[in-house]
Amino acid sequence: xxxxxxxxxxxxxxxxxxxxxxxxxxxxxxxxxxxxxxxxxxxxxxxxxxxxxxxxxxxxxxxxxxxxxxxxxxxxxxxxxxxxxxxxxxxxxxxxxxxxxxxxxxxxxxxxxxxxxxxxxxxxxxxxxxxxxxxxxxxxxxxxxxxxxxxxxxxxxxxxxxxxxxxxxxxxxxxxxxxxxxxxxxxxxxxxxxxxxxxxxxxxxxxxxxxxxxxxxxxxxxxxxxxxxxxxxxxxxxxxxxxxxxxxxxxxxxxxxxxxxxxxxxxxxxxxxx
Amino acid sequence: xxxxxxxxxxxxxxxxxxxxxxxxxxxxxxxxxxxxxxxxxxxxxxxxxxxxxxxxxxxxxxxxxxxxxxxxxxxxxxxxxxxxxxxxxxxxxxxxxxxxxxxxxxxxxxxxxxxxxxxxxxxxxxxxxxxxxxxxxxxxxxxxxxxxxxxxxxxxxxxxxx
Numbered sequence: 001x002x003x004x005x006x007x008x009x010x011x012x013x014x015x016x017x018x019x020x021x022x023x024x025x026x027x028x029x030x031x032x033x034x035x036x037x038x039x040x041x042x043x044x045x046x047x048x049x050x051x052x053x054x055x056x057x058x059x060x061x062x063x064x065x066x067x068x069x070x071x072x073x074x075x076x077x078x079x080x081x082x083x084x085x086x087x088x089x090x091x092x093x094x095x096x097x098x099x100x101x102x103x104x105x106x107x108x109x110x111x112x113x114x115x116x117x118x119x120x121x122x123x124x125x126x127x128x129x130x131x132x133x134x135x136x137x138x139x140x141x142x143x144x145x146x147x148x149x150x151x152x153x154x155x156x157x158x159x160x161x162x163x164x165x166x167x168x169x170x171x172x173x174x175x176x177x178x179x180x181x182x183x184x185x186x187x188x189x190x191x192x193x194x195x196x197x198x199x200x201x202x203x204x205x206x207x208x209x210x211x212x213x214x215x216x217x218x219x220x221x222x223x224x225x226x227x228x229x230x231x232x233x234x235x236x237x238x239x240x241x242x243x244x245x246x247x248x249x250x251x252x253x254x255x256x257x258x259x260x261x262x263x264x265x266x267x268x269x270x271x272x273x274x
Numbered sequence: 275x276x277x278x279x280x281x282x283x284x285x286x287x288x289x290x291x292x293x294x295x296x297x298x299x300x301x302x303x304x305x306x307x308x309x310x311x312x313x314x315x316x317x318x319x320x321x322x323x324x325x326x327x328x329x330x331x332x333x334x335x336x337x338x339x340x341x342x343x344x345x346x347x348x349x350x351x352x353x354x355x356x357x358x359x360x361x362x363x364x365x366x367x368x369x370x371x372x373x374x375x376x377x378x379x380x381x382x383x384x385x386x387x388x389x390x391x392x393x394x395x396x397x398x399x400x401x402x403x404x405x406x407x408x409x410x411x412x413x414x415x416x417x418x419x420x421x422x423x424x425x426x427x428x429x430x431x432x433x434x435x436x
Contacts, residue, residue, distance in 0.1 A: 003360040006334045010356070013349030014395065023348050030342040037291065037343060041298035114298040117344045118306050119396075119408065151345065158345050249303075 121161035144245030282435030333359035382416035
């Protein structure tokens with residue numbers, strides 16, 4: 001009898017959780033209380049990492065330092081040009097009366113090494129709403145978009161990767177501005193676009209960047225590269241497979257982009273729950 | 275209410291806690307899908323050994339914790355664990371007398387039912403396109419059951435948990 005009651009209770013819980021998000025405060029409270037369990041689970045990897053760092057030889061460190069300095073110089077040189085281009089862009093846009101997002105502040109967070117549910121693509125990062133993280137914030141690494149913040153607790157946040165089967169991200173082809181939505185496939189190395197007509201101008205090697213539609217992801221961040229375009233004359237849409245640029249499989253540190261107006265319209269975008 | 279007469283509750287709590295930690299410990303991605311269902315195994319052991327102490331209610335609460343930890347729908351693992359423990363308690367008189375390999379088969383059976391329930395819940399949540407690897411934890415759990423059973427029984431007898 002007790003089992004039947006509890007079963008009904010869980011059903012009710014699941015429905016409220018799924019439909020309305022009414023349980024978010026409760027979930028947040030539980031999550032915060034059991035945060036130590038997560039830290040405990042991450043401990044072995046953390047110890048290994050630390051040992052690895054401590055045991056690196058001096059010679060290796062010097063070599064790495066040199067390499068990084070060289071890279072830094074190259075990047076700085078590139079950045080000079082980028083600065084000039086950005087100023088020019090702002091000037092041109094002001095001529096056209098359209099606004100331009102200046103670069104937004106970012107927050108660096110580390111990955112907490114834990115495996116969450118293996119069939120959805122979630123990761124746990126080390127900054128929570130104490131540090132200003134909010135639900136819906138875009139998350140990137142040095143190469144591209146990784147995902148968006150799904151839930152926050154005071155000390156940690158759960159990030160849903162763009163490869164999650166329930167995740168969609170508005171993109172455009174960098175070459176010609178063709179817009180679409182890229183969905184996760186459940187595989188870390190593939191996103192897919194299924195809503196482009198057969199005659200769409202998209203081909204292998206095209207870079208896709210965020211389009212900024214939907215208001216959740218700022219525009220212009222790289223998402224992925226087209227790996228293949230499969231066109232079947234019998235179907236009205238072609239199958240486009242993308243290779244995500246962000247290193248989804250080996251994330252160490254992530255950047256959380258802070259948007260000034262952090263009240264995105266959640267209606268138009270097909271995000272997590274769809 | 276019965277905490278006055280009983281002892282060793284800390285061992286039960288500790289083993290469940292450890293199971294929750296093991297559920298989250300990162301594994302190489304090739305092994306990730308083989309991870310046994312530690313929490314279910316530990317709860318099954320305790321409900322088999324002490325059905326009067328570890329029942330459906332505790333299983334349900336632990337399930338809620340697991341849901342919060344893993345980011346699944348709140349109530350999903352709670353339902354599955356409560357169901358597993360319910361089945362075990364209903365049958366505990368028989369299962370106790372089984373030889374160990376039959377117990378392992380029973381564990382396989384009970385956990386498969388649990389996985390089926392989980393699959394169904396995921397289906398309601400809209401992402402149910404899972405492959406055969408979804409069922410692997412039930413199998414690996416059954417394989418590892420004799421070990422868990424032996425270990426927890428030794429601990430239970432040593433600390434006289436009753």
